[in-house]
Amino acid sequence: MPQGCASICSTINQLESELQAELQKCNPAPPPPPKASVTLAAIEVTQVIQDLNQSVPLIAGKQTWARVYLSPNAALGAVTVTGTLQIQDSSFKFTTVQSNAPVALTPGTTLKQKRDSWAASLNFLIPANLTSSNSAYTLTLATVSAQGAGNVPCINCAATTQSVTYVNAPPMRLRIVPIQYTDPNNNIITPVTANFTLLTSWLGRAYPINQLISSVAAPVPTTIPLATLFNTASGCGGGTCGCGATNTLLSVIRVIEVFGLGFGPGPIDPRTHYYGMVLTDPNAPNGGFLRGCTPIGGYVSSGPVGLTGQANGDWYGGHELGHSYGRLHPAAAGATTTGFCGAGPGLDTSYPYPNGEISDSQDDFIGLDVGDPTIGAPVAARDGVTDFDVMTYCPPYWISDYTYKAILNGPSGLVAQDPSGNGPGGSTSPPQFTSGSFVSVVATINMTKKSGKIEFAQTVGRAYPVRFATPNKASLRFLDATGKSIAEYAVNVNAQSDVDAAGDTIGSIEATVPYPSNAAKLDLYFAETLIDERTISKTKPAVRNLKTTGPGVLVWETTPAAGPSLTYFAQASADGKNWDVIAVNLDKPELRLSAQQLRQYRQVRIVANDGFNNSAPAVIKLPAP
Known part of the structure; x- marks a missing residue:
């Protein structure tokens, strides 16, 4: 070449x-294949209902969970992981918490799917000492570990944090009253302990409280005929049937227990809500089902409990007690007669979510039921669009953030009814009574027809201030012997949550007002219409010759006094110090004790009421069983 x-x-x-x-x-x-890793979508700190913006207040002292939402990359694939959460408080102190249980992660699972299932999030129980009053801290996912493979890198865990604070809430005070009746087969029908437990458990899990101060009263036989107690026909109106009549019974018991009898204070805190339970009995008229109702913003409610299982024993009471904290039936904007799923009048057309759901259609809010192993209730996430607010008639029931916040801070919510309980840790001061000469009045008003009745009145030695006002008012007016008005007091009228069977709105009054010594008559006015009146006797009734005429049968005589016909109530005691109300509104001087009462109690006392004044109690000792 x-x-x-x-x-x-x-x-x-x-x-x-x-x-x-x-x-x-x-x-x-x-390039080399990607390393296995996870990505953190969000940390959500929740107690009952929450969104990813943490817009629902966390209640100090209430069980709290952090839900961590993780996604594995394709290199990691489906994997089961655990983790540790680092909590830094305002003083820069660190606490490390281990995840409650492993969680199985699957690539492609959406954030919504993770939030909708308790089993799809990595869950951490926040230590109780970190949920105290005014606690504030930041949470960071510190480590993620795959089972059998050690720590897994997290792409964004260090940068994805959640900061939270806690607020105080007053305790909720509840007195459960078992309403007793005898069915057509002569069976004594009484709610049982399981019914009480289901209600208190549900309230503790779903309400914005960290403390439920509850008690169960002695069973109280209803004086209402069964055909009236379970009557929902249109001819049974004016609050004289069903739950309306039962609530009147509860108001009388509450007045006796809270304000005492004029010869001693009552044992029950005036901030206590009363809930009457009526056990369903298919042998009773109309199936023995008491449809519940409540005076809105009042202190008494009643409703049914089922024969077996959890039927109506939990959420139903939560619904009725929600009314007592001022909540109405959620309804669509513009609705006038019917709420979601057929709920009756007493509507809240400002409810923010469609169809009564507990969230908007984007599922921004997810509920959490922390469960209760003592009753077999599991921990469960509550879907925002398939679960419904407890104030609707749409199952399955949970509570929305709207209702939750209103029960806490609404115009007649927990804080309004007990402002002293909003201190550190929900601490509360003793009730501040005013001593003097007062009269406690229980009345029912048909607000539609402007009619009604003073159901009960008794003079008492103390009063408790009203903490909030209702939209409707009535007037209690005292007149002297010449017919001259000498004192007038505006009092709250709490409209019932449901209209009666005739379509009328029924209102309840439970008020304690000063009693002028020269008063000869008490008038009740509503909308400037005289509703009812009571003549005030200057001579108190007296009970005498209280005795037994057979096993469990007590009879007595009375010294007549001017005024309406006498009624009687009875209390019983096992020790001579603590007294249970066992009967009210008796219209005959006779009381029959059950075999259980004869075993339980050693003394019974009878008090007569002439429509205004109570007699001194007549006491009889019972023989030992």
């Missing part, structure tokens, strides 16, 4: 090599 050609070929070969080298740079070797 000529020398010139060799030189050219060498140059071409060199250029070819350089070209191939440059081409290799344009087509680099494939």
Whole structure:
């Protein structure tokens, strides 16, 4: 080959090599496969209902969970992980919490799917000492560990934190009153302990409280005929039937227990709500089902409990007690007669979510039922669009953030009814009574027909201030012997949560007002219409010759006094110190004790009421069983 050609070929070969080298740079070797890792979508700190913006207040002292939502990348694939959560408080103290249980992660699972299932999130129980009053801290997911493979890198855990604070809430005070009746087969029907437990458990899990101060009263036989107690026909109106009549019974018991009898204070805190339970009995008229109702913003409610299982024993009481904290039936905007799923009048057309759901259609809010192993209730996430607010008639029931916040801070919510309980840790001061000469009045008003009745009145030695006002007012007016008005007091009228069977709105009054010593008559006015009146006797009734005429049968005589016909109530005691109300509104001087009462109690006392004044109690000792 000529020398010139060799030189050219060498140059071409060199250029070819350089070209191939440059081409290799344009087509680099494939990168190494990605490392297995997880990504953190959000940390949600929740007690009952919450969104990812943490807009629902956390109640100090209430069980709290952090839900952590993780996604594995394709390299990691489906995996089961645990983790540790680091909590930093305002003083820069760190607490490390282990996840409650492993969680199985699957690539492609959406954030909504994770929030909708308790089993799809990595869950951490916040230590109780970190949920105290005014606690504030920041949470960071510190480590993620795959089972059998050690720690897994988290792409964004260090940068994805959640900060929370806690607020105080007053305790909820509840007195459960078992309403007893005898069915047509002569069976004594009484709610049982399981019914009480279901209600208190549900309230503790779903309400914005960290403390439920509850008690169960002695069973109280209803004086209402069964055909009236379970009557929902249109001819049974004015609050004289069903739950309306039962609530009147509860108001009388509450007045006796809270304000005492004029010869001693009552044992019950005036901030206590009363809930009457009536056990369903298929043998009773109309199936023995008492449809519940409540004076809105009042202190008494009543409703049914089922024969077996959890039927009506939990959420139903939560619904009725929600009315007592001012909540109405959620309804669509513009609705006038019917709420979601057929709920009756007493509507809240400002409810923010469609169809009574506990969230908007984007499922921003997810509920959490922390469960109760003592009753077999599991921990469960509550879906925002398939669960419904407890104030609707749409099952399954939970509580929305709207209702939750209103029960806490609404115009007649927990804080309004007990402002002293909003201190550190929900601490509360003793009730501040005013001593003096007062009269407690229980009345029912048909607000539609402007009619009604003073159901009960008794003079008492103390009063408790009203903490909030209702939209409707009535007037209690005292007159002297000449008919001159000497005192007038505006009092709250709490409209019942449901209209009666005739379509009328029924209102309840439970008020304690000063009693002028020269008063001869008490008038009740509503909308400037005289509703009812009571003549005030200056001579108190007296009970005498209280005795037994047979096993469990007590009879007595009375000294007549001017005024309406006498009624009687009875209390019983096992120790002579603590007294249970066992009967009210008796219209005959006779009381029959059950075999259980004869075993339980050693003394009974009878008090007569003439429509205004109570007699001194007549006491009889019972023989030992």
